[in-house]
Amino acid sequence: MNNYTLTEENYLKAIYFLSRDADKGVSTNSISESLETKPSTVTEMLRKLKEKGVLHYKKYQGAELTEEGEKVAISTVRKHRLWECFLVDKLNFGWEEVHEIAEQLEHIQSRKLTDHLEEFLGFPQYDPHGDPIPDKNGIFPHSSNLTLDNCKPGKTVKVRGVKDTAPDFLKYIAKLGIGLGDEIEIIEIEEFDRSMRLSVHGQELHLSSLASKNIFVQ
């Protein structure tokens, strides 16, 4: 998880954010725009990062992070947001002036530093801009409002929790084979009732919008 250059971390972070919107591979051009480098530079970097095993990449097909790549990206996001908390809560910066400084601080390498900082700040769950802060295992606070019904077809998401913990509901989704940490692929959304066709563990199933609104995902 260590041993990535500042530049590599920035590429991984950019791809991480871009892949939330576009649900195919992230395009060379979009990365180039986001990082303000030329597309040719991005191509070169993608080949290198693929070699390193942090992303999947095929010529002209765009990039997608591997698990390792996502770990690095999330760790960088975590550091960025914790430092923003520090700057605003402890050093009295305005929330609008901390981004640039946090861009530098997010690359400081010391796991222990990050964890101690988090403790010192009282384990904040959101940064001054309201963005969620992943914990040391890369888990985002699940009250982040992203529920399954907000996801688009084609997306694959991870179950992070449920809003209403009524036993009946828990039993219901358990029966369907949906549990914490499971990967759900959204195949289709029925327009008239917002119900969903999903794939979980290779099994296809159907979920009402009442249920999907109650499942927190990431």
Next chain:
Amino acid sequence: MNNYTLTEENYLKAIYFLSRDADKGVSTNSISESLETKPSTVTEMLRKLKEKGVLHYKKYQGAELTEEGEKVAISTVRKHRLWECFLVDKLNFGWEEVHEIAEQLEHIQSRKLTDHLEEFLGFPQYDPHGDPIPDKNGIFPHSSNLTLDNCKPGKTVKVRGVKDTAPDFLKYIAKLGIGLGDEIEIIEIEEFDRSMRLSVHGQELHLSSLASKNIFVQ
């Protein structure tokens, strides 16, 4: 004063410290040793830094910082030591494990960050190793302000005076064999009461934190 790369800052810092010992120009070899790079690399860098106006340099004559170069070096030292205070005082790091992290943090560029951090820490004058912290104008605290209780195990310091000159106290330390100009080596600091085990004239002795706070050292 801005716009120096991480590497440049490290060269300037190294030359700054080396020039305290050697009072001629700082030699290529000593810099090379200090930074663990090859002498040829140093030569190249010296030419570049001379161009930038941060040091004087003539072939085979060694280097000396200009006023601007010293400013940059001192600013870097200031940042390093403030961050060390932060890590030890706020994040509960041990004083012996903070150097490496501070080496990274010292290169974060934001004047405002440094000054806010200093204020947040309560304008400390010495870092956890007992080294003086220059203020925002690059002025070091006069060393007569350093008291023994601010020094760390392993350090050897010289007695420069006492804060409170009550006769009882003077008699007390005289009895222990501590006098003006004496060299004191700090062997160990007892965590719970900040009392110290010292070595003076090869003799080992024990001193309360009340006493150590009253002794000026250098």
Next chain:
DNA sequence: ATTAATTTTTAGGCAAACCTAAATTTATAT
């Protein structure tokens, strides 16, 4: 004062990240 040893510099290269310009592939429009 020469020679030997040491220090420093020069010369030529390498890797990381960037660039421009040209070629190629994919997507779009008639």
Next chain:
DNA sequence: ATATAAATTTAGGTTTGCCTAAAAATTAAT
């Protein structure tokens, strides 16, 4: 279906900071 446009990749360069090996200057030793 073909032509055009857009996106992407390839090819060849640049700068920063590092390296090794060889040459030159300085310092030390007889």
